[in-house]
Amino acid sequence: MNGSTSNAVGIEICAGPFDELPENIGRLLVYENHQIALFRLGDNKIRAIANQCPHKQGPLVDGLVSGDFVFCPLHDWKIHMGNGVVQAPDVGCVHSYPAVVKDGNVFVSLPESL
Amino acid sequence: MKQKLVMIGNGMAGVNTIEQLIKLNPNKYEITIFGAEPYPNYNRILLSSVLAGDVGMKDITINDWDWYENNQIRLLTGQRVIEIDTKKQTVKSNLGAIVHYDEMIIATGSSPFMLPVPGAEREGVIAFRDIKDCETMIQTSKKYKNAVVIGGGLLGLEAARGLLNLNMNVKVVHLHDYLMERQLDEVAGKMLRSELEAQGMEFLMKKQTEQIIGKSRVSAIRFTDGHTVETDLVVMAVGIKPNVELAKEAGIAVNRGIVVDDDMRTNVPNISAVGECAEHRGIAYGLVAPLWEQGAVLSKRLAGIETAPYEGSILSTKLKISGVDVFSVGDFNEKPGTKTIRVHDEWRGIYKKFMLRENQIVGAVLYGDTSDSSKILQLVKLGSQMTEQLHAQLTGVGASPTGSSLDLVKAMNDEEIICGCNGVSKGVICSAIQNNGLTTVGQIKDCTTASRSCGGCKPLVQQLLELTNGDTGSDLVIKEGICGCTDKTRDEIVEAIRTMHLTTIKETIHVLGWKSEGGCPKCRPALNYFLSMVHPEDYEDHRDSRVANERRHANIQKDGTFSVVPRMYGGVTTPQDLRKIADVAEQFNVPLVKVTGGQRLDLLGVKKEDLPKMWEALDMPSGYAYGKSLRTVKTCVGSTFCRFGTQDAMGMGIKMEKRFERLDTPAKVKMAVSGCPRNCAEATIKDFGVVAIDGGWELHVGGNGGLKVRITDVITRVKTEEEVLEWAGAFVQYYREHANWNERTSEWVGRVGLASIQEALATEEQRHVLNARLDVTLSKVKDPWKADLEKRDELEKRYESIKAQLVGEL
Ligand code: SRM
Ligand SMILES: Cc1cc2nc3c(=O)[nH]c(=O)nc-3n(C[C@H](O)[C@H](O)[C@H](O)COP(=O)(O)OP(=O)(O)OC[C@H]3O[C@@H](n4cnc5c(N)ncnc54)[C@H](O)[C@@H]3O)c2cc1C
Ligand code: SF4
Numbered sequence: 001m002n003g004s005t006s007n008a009v010g011i012e013i014c015a016g017p018f019d020e021l022p023e024n025i026g027r028l029l030v031y032e033n034h035q036i037a038l039f040r041l042g043d044n045k046i047r048a049i050a051n052q053c054p055h056k057q058g059p060l061v062d063g064l065v066s067g068d069f070v071f072c073p074l075h076d077w078k079i080h081m082g083n084g085v086v087q088a089p090d091v092g093c094v095h096s097y098p099a100v101v102k103d104g105n106v107f108v109s110l111p112e113s114l
Numbered sequence: 115m116k117q118k119l120v121m122i123g124n125g126m127a128g129v130n131t132i133e134q135l136i137k138l139n140p141n142k143y144e145i146t147i148f149g150a151e152p153y154p155n156y157n158r159i160l161l162s163s164v165l166a167g168d169v170g171m172k173d174i175t176i177n178d179w180d181w182y183e184n185n186q187i188r189l190l191t192g193q194r195v196i197e198i199d200t201k202k203q204t205v206k207s208n209l210g211a212i213v214h215y216d217e218m219i220i221a222t223g224s225s226p227f228m229l230p231v232p233g234a235e236r237e238g239v240i241a242f243r244d245i246k247d248c249e250t251m252i253q254t255s256k257k258y259k260n261a262v263v264i265g266g267g268l269l270g271l272e273a274a275r276g277l278l279n280l281n282m283n284v285k286v287v288h289l290h291d292y293l294m295e296r297q298l299d300e301v302a303g304k305m306l307r308s309e310l311e312a313q314g315m316e317f318l319m320k321k322q323t324e325q326i327i328g329k330s331r332v333s334a335i336r337f338t339d340g341h342t343v344e345t346d347l348v349v350m351a352v353g354i355k356p357n358v359e360l361a362k363e364a365g366i367a368v369n370r371g372i373v374v375d376d377d378m379r380t381n382v383p384n385i386s387a388v389g390e391c392a393e394h395r396g397i398a399y400g401l402v403a404p405l406w407e408q409g410a411v412l413s414k415r416l417a418g419i420e421t422a423p424y425e426g427s428i429l430s431t432k433l434k435i436s437g438v439d440v441f442s443v444g445d446f447n448e449k450p451g452t453k454t455i456r457v458h459d460e461w462r463g464i465y466k467k468f469m470l471r472e473n474q475i476v477g478a479v480l481y482g483d484t485s486d487s488s489k490i491l492q493l494v495k496l497g498s499q500m501t502e503q504l505h506a507q508l509t510g511v512g513a514s515p516t517g518s519s520l521d522l523v524k525a526m527n528d529e530e531i532i533c534g535c536n537g538v539s540k541g542v543i544c545s546a547i548q549n550n551g552l553t554t555v556g557q558i559k560d561c562t563t564a565s566r567s568c569g570g571c572k573p574l575v576q577q578l579l580e581l582t583n584g585d586t587g588s589d590l591v592i593k594e595g596i597c598g599c600t601d602k603t604r605d606e607i608v609e610a611i612r613t614m615h616l617t618t619i620k621e622t623i624h625v626l627g628w629k630s631e632g633g634c635p636k637c638r639p640a641l642n643y644f645l646s647m648v649h650p651e652d653y654e655d656h657r658d659s660r661v662a663n664e665r666r667h668a669n670i671q672k673d674g675t676f677s678v679v680p681r682m683y684g685g686v687t688t689p690q691d692l693r694k695i696a697d698v699a700e701q702f703n704v705p706l707v708k709v710t711g712g713q714r715l716d717l718l719g720v721k722k723e724d725l726p727k728m729w730e731a732l733d734m735p736s737g738y739a740y741g742k743s744l745r746t747v748k749t750c751v752g753s754t755f756c757r758f759g760t761q762d763a764m765g766m767g768i769k770m771e772k773r774f775e776r777l778d779t780p781a782k783v784k785m786a787v788s789g790c791p792r793n794c795a796e797a798t799i800k801d802f803g804v805v806a807i808d809g810g811w812e813l814h815v816g817g818n819g820g821l822k823v824r825i826t827d828v829i830t831r832v833k834t835e836e837e838v839l840e841w842a843g844a845f846v847q848y849y850r851e852h853a854n855w856n857e858r859t860s861e862w863v864g865r866v867g868l869a870s871i872q873e874a875l876a877t878e879e880q881r882h883v884l885n886a887r888l889d890v891t892l893s894k895v896k897d898p899w900k901a902d903l904e905k906r907d908e909l910e911k912r913y914e915s916i917k918a919q920l921v922g923e924l
């Protein structure tokens with residue numbers, strides 16, 4: 001990150017209250033120039049991936065959620081929200097970010113290299 | 115325990131067979147492959163492109179090392195098998211490895227034929243067969259200037275073109291008096307020669323090589339007529355010979371190639387052969403298309419799956435030299451009993467010849483314009499008869515070609531190979547199109563490799579694209595499960611929802627045993643619709659099972675923005691509404707305002723978070739331009755102003771739009787009302803069209819103006835506006851209750867037949883019952899923009915992004 005002098009491996013950002021996320025519908029999280037699609041899954045799990053489909057940059061945040069997968073709204077590529085891997089027969093990968101709920105708030109970690 | 119399968123030869127035919135085999139039956143065999151070359155399987159065809167500089171060496175790998183590892187295949191590269199012991203069922207390599215087999219495949223390919231002339235062993239005399247040869251040519255071109263290619267066939271000319279690209283002076287020596295005599299007739303052969311001369315090749319025709327001269331390295335070449343030519347490199351491309359010695363020594367029957375039957379078996383038990391080393395019904399092939407067909411049969415047999423026998427292949431040829439389009443297929447030489455159709459346009463440089471035997475198309479040669487090549491290949495394969503229409507299409511005299519070529523690809527079965535170079539079948543391409551929503555040949559190429567090599571199949575791939583996308587969700591859905599998640603058909607699902615009283619998507623997926631618990635974008639919206647259709651009164655819409663457009667009540671655009679289309683009933687507006695739209699467009703900096711094809715205005719390029727604010731400012735109903743729902747009711751001015759109008763078309767249209775707006779339907783529904791049979795509102799290509807006639811209305815159904823244009827059928831004629839609404843309501847409800855998901859009325863009417871619908875709507879009572887059920891649904895609908903605005907606290911969650919706060923470093 002800019003101006004960082006420590007040997008940190010990344011940063012942690014807060015996306016606010018878990019309750020503000022609609023279930024199984026994505027919500028966009030913006031931090032500086034990062035666009036992250038946040039998903040609250042059925043069993044209070046939370047997932048965070050880059051909001052850009054590797055196919056033609058479709059906004060994954062608007063995709064249809066099915067279990068651990070999201071389908072891109074533009075051409076239906078199927079992407080695993082946990083590891084970002086595009087499912088066969090398509091290939092590719094989007095960035096996935098560790099995300100947790102602590103005391104009712106959602107936290108996402110961004111690695112330094114981004 | 116797994117059986118041991120050993121394959122000799124790590125080339126295109128063999129590995130393709132293995133690839134198919136493990137798809138069919140991944141666990142049956144423990145597989146070992148011997149390959150004399152030190153690489154994993156690569157695409158030999160593309161060596162020409164490597165030489166021509168179009169692709170790099172690393173781009174031609176078909177199966178990389180990981181593929182072997184991931185499929186637990188033991189690959190022994192750089193090892194040549196030198197002995198087969200058919201008694202002990204073992205093979206032995208030059209490095210001493212001995213491996214036992216239960217089944218064996220010989221796929222040793224062929225070797226270049228080297229002319230047995232004095233000096234042929236000198237340095238600088240090579241063939242064109244593998245990566246090593248390619249590397250030699252590239253290296254040589256850096257030090258030397260002159261090259262001679264012996265052989266003016268396919269391979270020789272591609273080598274010559276590559277050497278030209280490497281900046282060498284290239285002479286091609288050919289025995290015959292025109293080029294590619296095995297693939298072309300004289301006219302095309304000569305046209306080809308002048309084109310290649312224009313590209314910079316020199317030709318020495320009717321010359322036979324006598325000797326290759328030089329000290330250790332070649333310096334010249336002499337012909338039998340005494341003529342000599344200086345050169346630094348000689349590439350022999352005079353033919354290939356199947357690699358059969360190994361088999362022969364093991365006592366396996368060989369002729370020119372290893373003899374196989376229609377199941378690709380040799381005469382020795384448990385030993386099969388495939389590819390260029392095999393000879394089937396007297397033919398040892400030298401192109402890849404037959405190898406895929408052979409591999410398909412062999413892999414099925416080895417996987418234990420019943421298969422039709424291999425009965426030989428029809429060959430077609432294409433030259434991979436840019437700027438040169440030649441193609442030939444089947445029997446293209448005049449023989450007794452054949453008829454010829456010839457088109458020769460010297461001005462355009464186009465030549466086409468078709469051969470008929472008793473009116474059956476048996477072969478063709480094309481030069482200059484090969485756009486019909488894939489179609490012709492199919493015609494010859496299918497043994498088609500020449501017809502007036504085909505004749506017109508093929509010779510380019512009159513008639514539009516599209517219709518019947520689609521019929522042709524439609525007639526092909528799923529296993530048929532479309533891309534001969536990469537062995538991609540029709541079935542693979544079609545399912546790739548469907549599953550990934552592919553819309554261009556380029557995407558299909560990336561996804562399936564079809565058309566990646568010579569590009570000859572592009573027209574066919576294009577047709578498959580039209581065929582598949584043209585059929586969106588219609589007949590495909592009928593026969594099979596509604597999507598990959600289930601085998602259940604639409605009717606089975608709706609029946610189950612009714613009889614088992616299923617009330618939610620989750621329950622339905624669970625009870626009917628979906629393969630994937632969460633469903634997919636095909637079945638989830640479908641189930642949401644079926645459930646609401648069956649239980650209109652108490653089903654609660656499942657918003658996250660709707661596709662993005664319907665979830666956001668706006669059309670998502672390619673850049674992630676949205677569009678806003680308010681209702682403009684019947685295409686009629688007011689200055690106030692126009693002013694309001696203009697104000698909103700300015701207030702929100704809308705990048706583009708457009709009049710749609712549906713007679714209303716579209717505000718395009720809107721940011722998601724602005725959507726609710728714009729709806730609020732507009733304070734107009736949603737036009738549902740995004741929904742499987744009633745879109746527009748187009749009207750003409752009708753009797754209100756038009757001198758021909760017989761009825762109030764605008765008034766009728768507005769009533770219809772107000773009655774049916776917001777209704778969920780299996781696919782979008784479009785309507786139109788024209789004030790007279792001049793039909794300015796184009797009612798005869800709408801789902802429900804109304805055309806005024808003197809003293810009444812003519813009602814039309816099942817039209818479509820989109821992908822597959824369909825003209826409506828007239829369902830009845832009525833007198834009053836009330837009757838129009840009654841019929842329209844009954845038709846729409848009957849469609850809602852019976853059509854497949856995503857099936858437009860045009861497909862549905864075509865599928866079930868007009869008569870069955872007329873029967874269901876025949877009596878007033880039937881129509882009333884349908885309308886009553888429709889009313890139940892309509893009584894529950896709500897404008898989605900207003901509904902969202904009412905839930906203020908949800909708006910932010912649904913439409914706005916979150917600005918994250920930095921917490922700290924990790
Ligand atoms: C906006 C509009 C084009 C325009 O600027 O005029 C339009 C835009 C789209 N049409 Fe259309 N169609 C528009 C009128 C038409 C018409 C003409 C008409 O309705 O009179 C047709 C042919 C008539 C017909 O459908 O029978 C038409 C046939 C299609 C089709 C082919 C449907 C078919 O069954 O063959 C599609 C694809 C589909 O639905 O799968 C399509 C799909 C689309 C989509 C929704 C593409 C998509 O799935 O994202 C386009 C959204 C663009 C965007 O980014 O917002 N659009 N589309 C028109 C909106 C009309 C309206 O006011 O609601
Ligand atoms: C430059 C070039 C361009 C071509 N262009 C086209 C084209 O446009 N269209 C077309 O249809 N065809 C084309 N071909 C022909 C096509 O490449 C062949 O038909 C195809 O590769 C044959 O496949 P195969 O598996 O039978 O043989 P190969 O691909 O030759 O594979 C056989 C493999 O077995 C190995 N092998 C042999 N003996 C042994 C042994 N004893 N132990 C271990 N390994 C062994 C060989 O080293 C080789 O790697 C072209 C060929 C060349 C050379
Ligand atoms: S015709 Fe329709 S679907 Fe195609 S680009 Fe135009 S608006 Fe989009």
Ligand code: FES
Binds near residue numbers: 054055056057076
């Ligand atoms: S942009 Fe995501 S599937 Fe095309």
